[in-house]
Amino acid sequence: MINANTRIEAVIMDQLTESQLLKQLNQYSQEMEQFSRDTREFALAVKAYNQLLDPLNVRDELRLVNQLGRPLTNAELAKLILAARDGKDVFQALIE
Structure with missing residues (x-):
């Protein structure tokens, strides 16, 4: 698991x-499945996952x-x- 302080910066x-x-x-x-929803680790994993989806x-x-x-x-x-990041057609991404 990535340290909470570097999790977002690492991405x-x-x-x-x-x-x-x-x-x-x-x-x-995996971290979201591993940790209970009421833990800090779960919250950090969700935040980092969502940041990747931005x-x-x-x-x-x-x-x-x-x-x-x-x-x-995934x-x-x-x-x-x-x-999306590279400005390409996301609908073509799954075909290629």
Whole structure:
């Protein structure tokens, strides 16, 4: 687990590769499952996970979820986040 003081600073979106982003998403997902919702660790994991999602438009994400008929995996989210960050069409990101 990343120290609470460095958790947010450690996430430098413009420098993350897809594999690094996926690793971060998986780590925070695991922490959210591991810790009780009333703990500081859970709150920090949620905050960091949500920060990773910042480049992605919520409407685009919801539209994709509706079209797929299931939640997005972290691997799919990583592709979408990077596409949004880089100004690319997020709907094409899952096809490529």
